[in-house]
Amino acid sequence: MPTDLTFSQHLAGLHTAMLELARHAGRSGLDVPVPSCPEWTVRRLVGHQGAVHRWAAASFRGEDLEWTPIEKAGRSSSDPVEWLRDGAIALVRTLVEAADDADAPVFLHDAAPPKRFWARRQCHETTIHAADVLGAALGRPARAEETWVTPDVALDGVDELLLGFVPRSTSPLRSAEPVRVAVRPTDAARSYSVLVTDEAPVTTRHDDGDAPGDLVVEGTSAQLYLWLWNRTDELDSDATDLWRTMIVT
Known part of the structure; x- marks a missing residue:
């Protein structure tokens, strides 16, 4: 999978997506439905995304993580968005501190080396779900021109x-x-x-x-x-x- 973006650019994309997700979750509220993810609320999406960040960090370290209690902890947190931020920060720290040639599992066809792979995957995972939350704030799926997503x-x-x-x-x-x-x-x-x-x-x-x-x-x-x-x-x-x-x- 070729990429023209650097490791730093993928982390910047993840950072921007996190800011947008948090902003639009504040606008929409946590218990409104997400139009682009049927049967999901913003709260459930935040729990899912926070669990993904924690799972990604654990997978990169070669650790097993039991998904259900982590996701449940996020949904029931007194501040789910802050809980989400904490997981994203920990994920970025894990990736930044890792050696460039660190060995870790990956799961896509023709994947990049693990450190680059996980930065890219979480950039796009978080960006797409932030667009979902924007849609929740709008009450309909977001149009591309309404998002912050750059062409690159x-x-x-x-x-x-x-x-x-x-x-x-x-x-x-x-x-x-x-x-x-x-x-x-x-x-x-x-x-x-x-x-x-x-x-x-x-x-x-x-x-x-x-x-x-x-x-x-x-x-x-x-x-x-x-x-x-x-x-x-x-x-x-x-x-x-x-x-x-x-x-x-």
Whole structure:
């Protein structure tokens, strides 16, 4: 999975997402529903995200962490957002203090070295869930132009999803008849084609023009970032029905 962002830029993206998540949680309140995550409230999302940060730090250290009591502790905290911040700070400290060649488990296709992998993964995990909380404050899924997400962070997130998540053997994206989905950012030189069959999808990155496709989705990098993670319906595409089989939270 190539990335044009540095370790420091991924940590900066995580920091920005944390600030936005906390700000919009304050605007929305903790017990309002999250439109882009059916059956979730902001409180549940905060508990989930805080548990993810703690799980990521523990995984990087090679430790097992029992998920349910950690998530429950976050939801029942007297200040869930402050609890979330504490976990994010501890995660960043763990990554910053680690050696560049630290050995740790990773789980995406063609993943980067662990320290870089976990900084990137938590940058995007937190960014997407912060956009969810913005949607809770708005009462509807957020549009890309309403978010803080910059084109470089968004394009990096598109890379991670299409080149890291989608090609895994566990990917739910399947088609009885082979079909190629073209993903074309309108504000970047690159594009992608995803071959979907009854086996694991195959993604090809094209750095020299528009990717070919039977189905096509086009938009800015930020619009595609949210659309590919099933966080917005602002793009009109003939690939929508197929892509919505990618269940991601």
